Amino acid sequence: xxxxxxxxxxxxxxxxxxxxxxxxxxxxxxxxxxxxxxxxxxxxxxxxxxxxxxxxxxxxxxxxxxxxxxxxxxxxxxxxxxxxxxxxxxxxxxxxxxxxxxxxxxxxxxxxxxxxxxxxxxxxxxxxxxxxxxxxxxxxxxxxxxxxxxxxxxxxxxxxxxxxxxxxxxxxxxxxxxxxxxxxxxxxxxxxxxxxxxxxxxxxxxxxxxxxxxxxxxxxxxxxxxxxxxxxxxxxxxxxxxxxxxxxxxxxxxxxxxxxxxxxxxxxxxxxxxxxxxxxxxxxxxxxxxxxxxxxxxxxxxxxxxxxxxxxxxxxxxxxxxxxxxxxxxxxxxxxxxxxxxxxxxxxxxxxxxxxxxxxxxxxxxxxxxxxxxxxxxxxxxxxxxxxxxxxxxxxxxxxxxxxxxxxxxxxxxxxxxxxxxxxxxxxxxxxxxxxxxxxxxxxxxxxxxxxxxxxxxxxxxxxxxxx
Amino acid sequence: xxxxxxxxxxxxxxxxxxxxxxxxxxxxxxxxxxxxxxxxxxxxxxxxxxxxxxxxxxxxxxxxxxxxxxxxxxxxxxxxxxxxxxxxxxxxxxxxxxxxxxxxxxxxxxxxxxxxxxxxxxxxxxxxxxxxxxxxxxxxxxxxxxxxxxxxxxxxxxxxxxxxxxxxxxxxxxxxxxxxxxxxxxxxxxxxxxxxxxxxxx
Numbered sequence: 001x002x003x004x005x006x007x008x009x010x011x012x013x014x015x016x017x018x019x020x021x022x023x024x025x026x027x028x029x030x031x032x033x034x035x036x037x038x039x040x041x042x043x044x045x046x047x048x049x050x051x052x053x054x055x056x057x058x059x060x061x062x063x064x065x066x067x068x069x070x071x072x073x074x075x076x077x078x079x080x081x082x083x084x085x086x087x088x089x090x091x092x093x094x095x096x097x098x099x100x101x102x103x104x105x106x107x108x109x110x111x112x113x114x115x116x117x118x119x120x121x122x123x124x125x126x127x128x129x130x131x132x133x134x135x136x137x138x139x140x141x142x143x144x145x146x147x148x149x150x151x152x153x154x155x156x157x158x159x160x161x162x163x164x165x166x167x168x169x170x171x172x173x174x175x176x177x178x179x180x181x182x183x184x185x186x187x188x189x190x191x192x193x194x195x196x197x198x199x200x201x202x203x204x205x206x207x208x209x210x211x212x213x214x215x216x217x218x219x220x221x222x223x224x225x226x227x228x229x230x231x232x233x234x235x236x237x238x239x240x241x242x243x244x245x246x247x248x249x250x251x252x253x254x255x256x257x258x259x260x261x262x263x264x265x266x267x268x269x270x271x272x273x274x275x276x277x278x279x280x281x282x283x284x285x286x287x288x289x290x291x292x293x294x295x296x297x298x299x300x301x302x303x304x305x306x307x308x309x310x311x312x313x314x315x316x317x318x319x320x321x322x323x324x325x326x327x328x329x330x331x332x333x334x335x336x337x338x339x340x341x342x343x344x345x346x347x348x349x350x351x352x353x354x355x356x357x358x359x360x361x362x363x364x365x366x367x368x369x370x371x372x373x374x375x376x377x378x379x380x381x382x383x384x385x386x387x388x389x390x391x392x393x394x395x396x397x398x399x400x401x402x403x404x405x406x407x408x409x410x411x412x413x414x415x416x417x418x419x420x421x422x423x424x425x426x427x428x429x430x431x432x433x434x435x436x437x438x439x440x441x442x443x444x445x446x447x448x449x450x451x452x453x454x455x456x457x458x459x460x461x462x463x464x465x466x467x468x
Numbered sequence: 469x470x471x472x473x474x475x476x477x478x479x480x481x482x483x484x485x486x487x488x489x490x491x492x493x494x495x496x497x498x499x500x501x502x503x504x505x506x507x508x509x510x511x512x513x514x515x516x517x518x519x520x521x522x523x524x525x526x527x528x529x530x531x532x533x534x535x536x537x538x539x540x541x542x543x544x545x546x547x548x549x550x551x552x553x554x555x556x557x558x559x560x561x562x563x564x565x566x567x568x569x570x571x572x573x574x575x576x577x578x579x580x581x582x583x584x585x586x587x588x589x590x591x592x593x594x595x596x597x598x599x600x601x602x603x604x605x606x607x608x609x610x611x612x613x614x615x616x617x618x619x620x621x622x623x624x625x626x627x628x629x630x631x632x633x634x635x636x637x638x639x640x641x642x643x644x645x646x647x648x649x650x651x652x653x654x655x656x657x658x659x660x661x662x663x664x665x666x667x668x669x670x
Contacts, residue, residue, distance in 0.1 A: 017658045018651060023633040026651060028658055030669060037498060040552065050645070065499070084499050124669075131550040131574060145574055147552035149581035149644075157648045159655055163631070165573075195486045196544030199570050229544055231573045252668030260668040295486050316542065320484050411549075413495050420518075432490040432548060434513050 004272035006167050007236050008202045011142045011267070015125045017159055024161035029057070030124040032154050033110045034097065036062035036088040037413075038129045041151030042095065052095045054158045059119050059250075060099035062088045063109045064413045068376050068403035071102050077415035095155070108379020108405040111135040111349035115219060116381055118248025122237035122264040127154055132349050132429065133232075134225040138218035139245070140237030140267050142202070145226065165231040166200050166276040169269075171207035174283035179463035181359065182217035183351060183427065183446030185209065185281070186224040187289035187299040193279060195297040198230035201276065204269060205235050209283040215244045216355040223350045224429050227296035236268040290336055290425075290459055291444040293324035294433045300336065302449070302461045308332035327433050328441050329421065336459050339443070342422040344373040344400075344454040345436070346447055348410040351427035352378025354385050356447040360427075361391040363451035363462060364398040370457040373400035374416065376408040400454065412437050425453035470583035471641030474612040475564045477537025479621070480527055481598035485542035489554040489575065492546060498553045506553060507560035532605035535561075540598045541568040543591065546575035555582045565611040567618070569594050580634045581644060585613060587628050597626070613639055 005013070018026040034041070038060075045051070052058055065084040067075040076082035085102055092099040100107045106117065111132050114120040122140030127133060129151045136143035146160070154160055170189060190197070203225050210218065218235050225233030242261050245251045252260040287301035300307070309321035309332065325332065330339065346352075346360050357377065375395045377383035383405055386392055392402045409416040410428035418424045418440035427450045428435075431442035443459060452462040497509040514526050522529045528536065539545075539558070545568040546554050555578045558566065565585040579586045589597070600620045601609070607621035613635060618626045637644065648655075663670035 014662075017655055020633070023631040026648065026655075028655070028662065040502065043501075048645070080499055121669075123666075129550060131548065145550040147550055147555070147574060147578035147581065149552060150577060153645055153648065156645050157651075157655065158659075159648060159651075161633070161644065161648070195547060196570060199544055199547075200573060226548075229547060229572060256668040260666075263666070295488075297486075316483060316485065320486075323484075411495050413498070430488075430490070430548060432488045434494050435490050438494070438513055438518070 004270035004274070006269040006273040006275065007140070007204055007267055008142060008167055008234060011123055011125065012164060014123070024163050026159050027125060027162050029127055029154050029158050029160060031119055031126045032058045033114055033119065033126070033128040034058060034060045034151065035064060035110050035128070035130065036066070036084050037064045038148065038151050039084070039087050039091060040148035041129065041155060042091040044149065044152040045095070045155055050156045052097060052155045055096045057158060058097045058155065060088070060092050060097050061107050061110060061113050062102055064407045064411065066102055066406040066414055068406050068408050068414065068416060071404055073102060081415060105380040105384065108382065109349045109352060109407055111223065112352055112378030112382060115139055115215070116248070116379055118245050118251030121245065121251060121260070122241060123267050127160065131226045132223050134230060135219050135223040135349055137225070137232050137234035138215065138222040139241050140235060140264065142232055142234060144232040165202045168198055168201040168203045168277040168279065169275040170203055170205050171278070171280045172205065172209035172283050173207040173280065174209060176209060176283045176286065179288055179448070180286050181446035181448060182213060182220040184286050184289045185283065186221045187291065187296070187444065188281060188286045190224065190228045190296050191289070191299040192281065193228050195227060195295045196229045198225065198228040201230055202232045202234060203228070203230045205233060210235055211238065214355060215240060216353045219353065220350055224296065227429060237264050288449050288462055289445065290449065291431050292328065292330060292336065293321065294327055294431055295324070296429065296431060296444060298324065298431070299444070302336055302459065304336055306330045306332050306334045306336065337461060338458065340423070340458045341371055341425045341443070341453050343371050343418060343424050344369065344450050345409040345424055345426040345428060346374065346450050347376030347378065347408055348428040349378060349407070350429040351447045352376060352382065354382050356427065357382065357386045357391050358389070360447040360451040361394040363448050363465070364400065364454065365394050367398055367455045369399040369454040371454060373454040374403060374409055375400050376403045377405050379405045409436055411435065418442070425450045425459065469581065469641045469643065472564060472583055472585050472613050472638040474610060474614060475537065476608050476610040477564070478533065478535070478606050479538035479540050479601045479609050480533040480536035481601045482527070482539065482541040483598065486544045486547050487541060488548035489546050489551050490548055492554040493551065493557040498551055502556055505560045506556035507562070509553070510557040510561040537562050537564055538609060538611060539563055539566040540594060540601055541566060543569040545571050547572040550574040552578045555579055555584055559584050567594060567597060580637055583638065583641065585611060585638055587611065587618070587630070589626065589628055593626060
């Protein structure tokens with residue numbers, strides 16, 4: 001080679017089964033995660049009489065439809081939803097795929113379970129039929145969401161036809177101020193580049209803020225890459241990642257571990273590598289963020305006010321802002337901290353990990369929530385860890401509900417819904433109209449901010465929260 | 469997969485950018501079998517009110533746009549969730565082509581597996597096309613993949629480009645899994661070498 005290349009290029013080149021000068025190339029898929037929403041793909045295989053080519057490289061766990069009140073499919077709010085979990089179990093059995101079913105203590109959201117089990121490793125190409133598969137890039141994998149036809153293609157062939165994305169690097173430099181989380185960083189990034197700002201690109205996150213970030217903070221940032229339109233997000237793996245992975249069930253062991261780490265250490269962008277686009281953020285300028293509208297790009301510092309569409313020059317954007325404010329039931333000029341809320345959701349593949357629950361519990365300890373507050377761990381193991389630390393007691397004592405693992409109110413497919421026109425402070429990833437329920441109004445924020453909102457009954461600045 | 473060669477239908481303009489797949493098909497409909505059709509789910513919460521009655525102000529419910537087969541949209545169309553149900557809903561409603569300045573990557577890929585043609589054109593051209601549709605609402609337009617041209621409602625022709633691999637796939641109604649199966653020996657050889665090197669994955 002000799003030519004300088006990016007981290008992504010190195011992974012891409014290593015996975016080319018058939019390279020074509022332009023258009024899609026056939027790439028090899030190392031690991032594929034399936035869930036209870038992947039049923040169309042199995043149906044496609046059945047219709048064609050196909051089998052799963054590499055069941056050992058395929059992993060399953062149900063998450064989208066699972067009840068959070070118990071671990072029994074029968075407790076789903078409707079027979080149609082319960083059937084989804086039964087269908088998942090049958091597909092796993094019929095196609096010989098190892099899975100962590102609802103009854104398994106390791107079950108959870110695919111993007112929490114993958115890293116937790118060491119299924120996600122540096123240098124892999126990973127796919128899952130869920131857009132937030134970008135999460136896994138935090139460990140140095142090229143990981144991206146696919147549709148169900150592509151699911152079927154991977155199941156049948158362990159490959160995909162993929163167009164090579166453009167490369168963007170987003171550098172975040174400096175120490176984050178107190179009270180500012182990884183969620184605030186990624187909401188600030190999306191506010192800066194827009195919901196379509198990274199379409200067609202893979203985003204490599206770099207800079208001193210990223211290098212100093214914990215694994216879980218990195219997972220939160222890569223998770224929301226898709227909300228800026230990115231094909232994937234990725235971070236060069238380092239000792240933070242290797243320490244995290246060592247000893248995980250699907251991570252390499254003993255002598256193989258050493259060989260793997262030696263290879264992984266080479267997975268970084270060369271100093272002279274060129275990116276198609278570069279963006280830089282100053283971490284010291286980032287404040288706790290909340291969204292006011294119906295796109296993840298509608299983020300503002302909590303110290304701000306609802307924007308005025310009348311001040312927007314671009315007519316298309318003005319129209320969108322007006323529609324968003326009508327949907328959200330907000331008036332321009334209202335201070336964000338004056339917006340009352342009806343409920344709080346803490347969880348999801350964005351913010352359902354142990355550090356997220358610790359951050360929320362630190363705010364809720366000894367306080368009372370004044371609105372219904374749902375706390376849903378990202379996996380059974382996160383739940384067990386939280387309980388071992390007594391966090392469940394903190395949540396319960398504060399009046400919050402402590403549930404079982406699943407996607408829950410992020411997307412409401414299991415029936416955990418925000419009622420019409422109610423306003424939810426949510427640690428999830430999407431504030432789209434109807435996302436958490438018909439006419440539900442979502443404000444995205446980090447876990448400490450959501451906990452602060454639960455205590456205040458309105459959007460609140462966790463840095464200045466009066467907890468008395 | 470149904471092949472796409474040329475298609476003539478009325479078009480519907482959507483001015484907004486960033487129309488997400490939760491709008492195109494709300495998540496609660498994704499559990500249903502495709503066999504029963506997804507057309508009624510398209511833009512469900514925008515098309516219908518709580519009682520299931522049509523919302524008269526929604527663009528697809530207006531007589532001149534009802535049943536449109538071509539969507540002319542804003543940038544980053546179908547962003548968000550990877551749900552292929554968004555393509556199923558558009559297709560089952562009768563849409564065969566979507567024209568926009570940009571698409572979400574996953575939706576764009578999903579289109580080619582389902583006989584739905586996504587056409588990327590520069591922002592100004594899409595804006596002009598939406599204007600042409602609004603000035604002649606209900607008028608037919610044509611998207612021809614063989615010649616890579618659009619004939620707008622005024623009769624003006626616009627050419628577009630598309631990756632030759634995907635163009636061929638749509639023109640033939642290609643069975644992609646079938647195509648990849650012809651690479652089986654290559655895949656096996658790749659795997660042997662790759663796992664020989666990445667022994668910790670073998």
